[in-house]
Amino acid sequence: MAKTIFIENNVFEHFRTKKILNIIKARNIIRINHYGEIFNRNKQNFRIQKDSLNYIIAAKKNNLVIPIPPSTTSVKGFYFSHMYNCIYDCDYCFLQGHFNSAYHVYFINYEDFGKAISNESMKTKTKIWFFSGYDCDSLASEKITGFAEYFVPFFSKLQNCMLEIRTKSSRTTELLKIKPNSNVVCAFSLNPQNLIDLFEKGTPNLSSRIQSIKLLSENGWKIGLRFDPLILTEASKEDYLELFELAVNCIPKSNIHSVSLGSLRLSESHHKKMVKNDMQNRLLLDNRYSYKEKLWQPDHKIRDVETQLSEHLKKLIPQSSIFLSE
Numbered sequence: 001m002a003k004t005i006f007i008e009n010n011v012f013e014h015f016r017t018k019k020i021l022n023i024i025k026a027r028n029i030i031r032i033n034h035y036g037e038i039f040n041r042n043k044q045n046f047r048i049q050k051d052s053l054n055y056i057i058a059a060k061k062n063n064l065v066i067p068i069p070p071s072t073t074s075v076k077g078f079y080f081s082h083m084y085n086c087i088y089d090c091d092y093c094f095l096q097g098h099f100n101s102a103y104h105v106y107f108i109n110y111e112d113f114g115k116a117i118s119n120e121s122m123k124t125k126t127k128i129w130f131f132s133g134y135d136c137d138s139l140a141s142e143k144i145t146g147f148a149e150y151f152v153p154f155f156s157k158l159q160n161c162m163l164e165i166r167t168k169s170s171r172t173t174e175l176l177k178i179k180p181n182s183n184v185v186c187a188f189s190l191n192p193q194n195l196i197d198l199f200e201k202g203t204p205n206l207s208s209r210i211q212s213i214k215l216l217s218e219n220g221w222k223i224g225l226r227f228d229p230l231i232l233t234e235a236s237k238e239d240y241l242e243l244f245e246l247a248v249n250c251i252p253k254s255n256i257h258s259v260s261l262g263s264l265r266l267s268e269s270h271h272k273k274m275v276k277n278d279m280q281n282r283l284l285l286d287n288r289y290s291y292k293e294k295l296w297q298p299d300h301k302i303r304d305v306e307t308q309l310s311e312h313l314k315k316l317i318p319q320s321s322i323f324l325s326e
């Protein structure tokens, strides 16, 4: 049972608040004016909060959709966050350095997000991407949030917009009740099992993620494969080659929408804060990474192996489907 659920006054009676309260039981319910009063307080300890979670239910008022800097992607797109933080606890997760608090924040004003997305879609005729898994795992908390239940049908009505649901979850119960559509890609983050064991605490194992990929694909969902972040200090090139073969061949190629690879990298400020919060995190202290251009990033030897991996991937899947994260 959670200790406390903080609820903004303006959503106290909202039907999604009531739904969440039916699922998450708490000893205390406290009304607040704005989620930032609790979430943005200084001197909170992310690691301690992660082990003793509280929750916040709120409405997001500003920056409902945020443009992705053009330098970080080859597609025009926006982030949007219906949730802050995550039920999992990956050692490399930048949220530890991004937020003051580990409490889960649920933003339940989906209709306002919808208006902001529609506004952006009307400004252009070209295709725009919306990425939902920036500040959370998009699918892991679906039972509580009903995020996909609302937004998958919503995106089916927008001709020039695509939604990426990024996840490490193997949860399919809710998605299988929703009609898939060609504007939505369910993108699975994958790593070799030895890395999942070491650095992705609480996440489903590789075989259950693969099972979910197969099941969703059989049911008409477009699938994205995200090998991101590559952690080549602890896994070998062969571990990744094996993973590529497994993932790329587990469903018909025609059902794979896209594949991407990304380095393990963090902004310098996030990395510094994460190390301060968790001095036991050996991944973040690896000396094959260093600060360069305000990023904590791998040395050239690791980058060389990453390049070799991307070359190998091109032999397995059409190059047009492969994206490299900067």
Ligand code: SF4
Pocket: 085, 086, 087, 088, 089, 090, 092, 093, 094, 095, 135, 136, 137, 168
């Ligand atoms: S699944 Fe994603 S959001 Fe969740 S802890 Fe891991 S890296 Fe962070």
